[in-house]
Amino acid sequence: MNFENIAIVSCGTLSPELNYLRQEGFLNPAHLYFTTPGLHEDPRELEKQLTDKIRKAQEKTEKILVVYGGKFCYVNTGDVTRTIDTIIHEQGGHIARINATHCMDMLAGKEQRQELANGEKVLWLTPGWIKFRHQVYKGWDKGLANENFPKHTGGAMVLDAIGFMDQYMAEKPEELLEYSDWMGIPIQPCPITLERFKSLLEEQAIALAG
Incomplete structure (x- = not known):
């Protein structure tokens, strides 16, 4: 699989694995962006950093792959209907998210x-x-x-x-x-x-x- 036309936006907690895959030649993304590790404790800052990184990635390439879990990484207690997929969808098309609930589930x-x-x-x-x-x-x-x-x-x-x-x-x-x-x-x-x-x-x- 070729990732050269894809920018990856990931939680920094997974930087050891993603950098390892890049070094061994499995990943060759156009760009690789990381948010600060541990932002599941601060959903407002997570949303800010995630949208910032996606927009930066969109300046470089059309296709974006988000490496964040869907269930546990972003929990908005003020608006439970607002999910990480809602945030991603608001950034436009050609963005996909890895199909996992959290980083442990990815591994x-x-x-x-x-x-x-x-x-x-x-x-x-x-x-x-x-x-x-x-x-x-x-x-x-x-x-x-x-x-x-x-x-x-x-x-x-x-x-x-x-x-x-x-x-x-x-x-x-x-x-x-x-x-x-x-x-x-x-x-x-x-x-x-x-x-x-x-x-x-x-x-x-x-x-x-x-």
């Missing part, structure tokens, strides 16, 4: 995650949730962490298809231990492949080419 589908969890309640993460921890959990304190994370009896599992965790654990073991202590649960790597992510990207590239 491993629901059935695969259930199989990997083996019956446990798992907090799923991606390398970006480790790399950009302070942006993803901006404004969180230990009290909020205690309310949310310990209920995941299966701990946190990082869906890693790019060898990120091996390098991170070797280079920054203290940071990982501190992160795990703050969450109150163990964090462990979960090796996967990028095949699902690739197929989802290809699916929308084909749709844009049609």
Whole structure:
């Protein structure tokens, strides 16, 4: 699949995977734009950055592929009918969004995650949730962490298809231990492949080419 006439606009949380795919030659987008990681906590800023990046991309090429989840990445509590697809539709035609609910779903589908969890309640993460921890959990304190994370009896599992965790654990073991202590649960790597992510990207590239 050729992406050379497509600009990709993505949440920065997925920059490790998208840059990896570009480096290995699978992706050759006309342009690659990232919003700030962790904007699911700030829907107003997410909408602003997403529309800004799409407009910048439209100045470069006609076809835009948005790498954002459809269900959990943008939640507008002030207007629940306003979704991320509403925002995208307002920017005009020739824009497609990857068919997934959030970044974890892009890397491993629901059935695969259930199989990997083996019956446990798992907090799923991606390398970006480790790399950009302070942006993803901006404004969180230990009290909020205690309310949310310990209920995941299966701990946190990082869906890693790019060898990120091996390098991170070797280079920054203290940071990982501190992160795990703050969450109150163990964090462990979960090796996967990028095949699902690739197929989802290809699916929308084909749709844009049609």
